[in-house]
Every structure is written in structure tokens, then in C-alpha cells.
Amino acid sequence: MIIIDIIINYNSDILNGTLETLRASPLGSLVKPDMKVALKPNMVLAKPPSEGATTHAEVVEGIIIFLKEAGVNNIEIIESAWIGDDTKRVYKVCGFDKLSRKYGVMLHDLKDDKIRKIKASKPQDEYSFEICEKALDTDFLINVPVLKAHCQTRLTCCLKNLKGCISDREKRNFHTLGLHRPIAYLNKVIKTHFCVIDGICGDLTFEEGGNPVTRNMILCGSDPLLLDSYCASLLGYSADEVGYIPIAAELGVGQLYGADTKITELNADRKPIIPDTGRGLAKRLAAYVNEDGACSACYSALISALNRTGYRGEKVCVGQGFRGKSGNLGCGSCTGGFRKHVGGCPPTAAEIATFLRNLY
Numbered sequence: 001m002i003i004i005d006i007i008i009n010y011n012s013d014i015l016n017g018t019l020e021t022l023r024a025s026p027l028g029s030l031v032k033p034d035m036k037v038a039l040k041p042n043m044v045l046a047k048p049p050s051e052g053a054t055t056h057a058e059v060v061e062g063i064i065i066f067l068k069e070a071g072v073n074n075i076e077i078i079e080s081a082w083i084g085d086d087t088k089r090v091y092k093v094c095g096f097d098k099l100s101r102k103y104g105v106m107l108h109d110l111k112d113d114k115i116r117k118i119k120a121s122k123p124q125d126e127y128s129f130e131i132c133e134k135a136l137d138t139d140f141l142i143n144v145p146v147l148k149a150h151c152q153t154r155l156t157c158c159l160k161n162l163k164g165c166i167s168d169r170e171k172r173n174f175h176t177l178g179l180h181r182p183i184a185y186l187n188k189v190i191k192t193h194f195c196v197i198d199g200i201c202g203d204l205t206f207e208e209g210g211n212p213v214t215r216n217m218i219l220c221g222s223d224p225l226l227l228d229s230y231c232a233s234l235l236g237y238s239a240d241e242v243g244y245i246p247i248a249a250e251l252g253v254g255q256l257y258g259a260d261t262k263i264t265e266l267n268a269d270r271k272p273i274i275p276d277t278g279r280g281l282a283k284r285l286a287a288y289v290n291e292d293g294a295c296s297a298c299y300s301a302l303i304s305a306l307n308r309t310g311y312r313g314e315k316v317c318v319g320q321g322f323r324g325k326s327g328n329l330g331c332g333s334c335t336g337g338f339r340k341h342v343g344g345c346p347p348t349a350a351e352i353a354t355f356l357r358n359l360y
């Protein structure tokens with residue numbers, strides 16, 4: 001059996017791309033028709049997914065179609081929006097109410113759910129969490145986060161997405177406790193069985209969106225820690241720079257991304273070309289980019305690295321239009337003929353950030 005840790009599909013057709021990703025994954029062998037399956041998207045606040053904060057309904061729709069094809073019919077969607085927003089309103093703004101009607105899938109607002117107190121401890125560290133019962137009383141939890149940045153924790157993806165499964169009082173408490181340790185411990189208490197990551201256009205800087213960057217990526221795998229440590233590199237961070245990642249590794253939540261991680265890419269030879277140059281901060285950073293036929297994965301990695309490093313030097317060239325050409329600064333293997341370039345197809349934002357920092 002071939003072991004695959006992470007599948008990445010470069011695809012701008014969100015629904016079909018999700019289905020294609022799942023059909024290449026082991027998910028079909030992990031679920032059984034008699035299981036109750038819970039899907040946990042990121043419905044943090046009432047903004048459409050194009051803003052970069054919330055999960056696209058098409059990703060969740062792809063998972064529902066896949067599960068139904070596998071004979072699973074007991075499917076529910078669970079979430080509690082952040083404090084100050086109404087989960088039901090978020091479901092509506094993001095199109096999940098239509099999804100619920102179309103497929104007969106229940107939408108649960110966890111703000112209305114019963115709470116169970118669960119302890120997580122290790123010598124000198126003890127937490128008692130108020131967990132929403134629906135997140136515990138399921139046979140199989142599929143975590144469906146958005147790959148995006150966070151102003152406090154730097155990355156928010158699989159591990160942090162479970163914060164939507166606790167009471168509002170517990171959410172406040174998490175901030176008092178400094179976020180990182182409780183997020184890591186929460187992932188010992190709530191078991192994620194599979195993750196499907198919406199990497200279509202996550203925000204560059206904030207969890208609430210407004211600076212979406214087109215990546216057109218759908219990722220999946222069974223290990224939330226492995227996925228998060230890989231996704232940190234896509235935003236320009238090492239795993240150690242996202243505080244909860246090393247703590248989760250210490251707790252045995254999963255493995256860390258490394259040279260031995262088995263990554264399978266779908267549509268690697270036809271990575272979607274960027275349809276636009278983003279908005280807000282992403283657009284301002286585009287002033288330092290010379291783009292010609294860039295794949296969205298390469299372009300978004302470069303924008304993330306520019307944001308991460310604060311680089312404000314000469315323009316960096318990126319894109320297939322630079323193949324076989326010469327120049328000064330290039331990003332990606334297409335610019336292999338340039339005087340200085342970072343290789344990879346695409347390079348991660350972490351690799352580009354190191355390249356930019358070493359320029360001067």
C-alpha cells in the first residue's frame with residue numbers, strides 16, 4: 001500500500017476539485033455506512049468565503065457527495081461562530097442553509113449545544129475544557145478549516161479550527177490562557193479523524209478576512225498536526241514559529257512535516273493561473289512582483305513571503321512566462337535562468353522568505 005500523508009490538488013473548480021481530492025485519498029476506506037459523521041467548517045463570522053475567512057460551501061458539498069456515495073447518510077455540520085456573531089447568520093451568508101436543504105444534512109449551532117467538561121492533563125499542566133457535546137458524540141469528525149493567517153497565532157488551520165467546538169465562555173478563557181497551550185490540549189480531547197483544507201483564497205494576515213490571496217489549493221490528510229506544520233510553511237513560517245504546533249507535537253497529537261512526509265500533488269502540471277492579484281494588503285504587496293503566467297500556488301507563496309519578511313526591494317519575477325529567460329530576481333523553477341532565484345515548483349513561502357532575507 002502506498003502511504004500518502006498529504007494530498008494537494010491545484011484546482012479552481014472547488015466542488016469537482018474537492019471530489020477529485022477525496023477520491024485520491026484513503027477517506028473511502030476510513031468511513032463506514034453506519035457511522036455518524038460530523039463536518040466542522042470554519043464559520044467564524046458572517047462574511048462570504050471570497051473574503052478569505054470562511055470555508056467555501058462547495059468544499060463541504062464535495063465531502064457530502066463523497067460520503068453519500070460511500071453509503072454514509074448520517075451527516076451533520078457543526079460550528080459555533082466567534083463571540084459576537086450569530087452562527088445561524090454565518091451559515092446563511094456562506095450558503096450552508098441551501099446546502100442543508102439540498103442534501104438533507106443538519107446544521108447545528110453549537111452555541112445551543114449541551115456542554116461537557118473534559119479534563120486534559122500532563123504533569124504541571126491541567127486544563128478543564130467546556131466542550132460542545134456534538135463534537136464528542138460523533139463517530140468520525142472531518143475538520144474542514146480554511147488555510148489562513150491569524151494576527152495572534154500566525155496560522156489558523158486544522159488545530160485551531162476546533163476552537164469552534166467549545167463554549168463561548170471557554171473561548172474567552174482560551175485568550176486568557178494565551179491560546180497556544182489550550183489549542184494544543186484541545187486537540188488531545190477532540191479527535192479529528194480526517195481533514196479537508198480549503199486553501200482556495202485564505203486571508204494573508206487576519207482570521208476575519210479582507211485580504212484574500214488566491215491559492216486555488218485543496219488539501220487533505222488524516223493528521224491535523226502534519227497538515228498544520230506543512231501549511232505553516234505555505235505562509236512563510238517554520239513549525240516552531242506557530243506556538244501551538246510544537247506543544248501539540250510534544251503531546252503526541254500527530255507528526256510534524258519533514259523531508260520524509262509523503263506529498264501527492266494532483267494537477268501539478270496544470271496549476272491554476274492566478275485570476276487576479278488579490279485585494280487589500282495582497283494588492284499592495286503585488287507592487288514588488290513582476291508576474292507573467294504565474295500559478296496561483298507560486299504567486300500566493302511569494303505574496304505570503306513578502307508579507308512575512310517586509311521585503312521592499314526590486315521586483316521579484318514569477319511565472320511561466322519567464323521560462324528560458326534571464327533576469328535578476330526570480331521565484332520558482334520557471335526562473336531558473338535568473339541570476340538569483342529560489343527553486344521549487346512551487347517553492348513554499350518559508351523557502352522564499354529565506355531567499356529574500358539572504359539577498360542583502
Ligand code: SF4
Nearest residue numbers: 295298332333334345
Ligand atoms: S515554478 Fe512555474 S510552473 Fe512551478 S508553480 Fe511556479 S509558476 Fe507554476
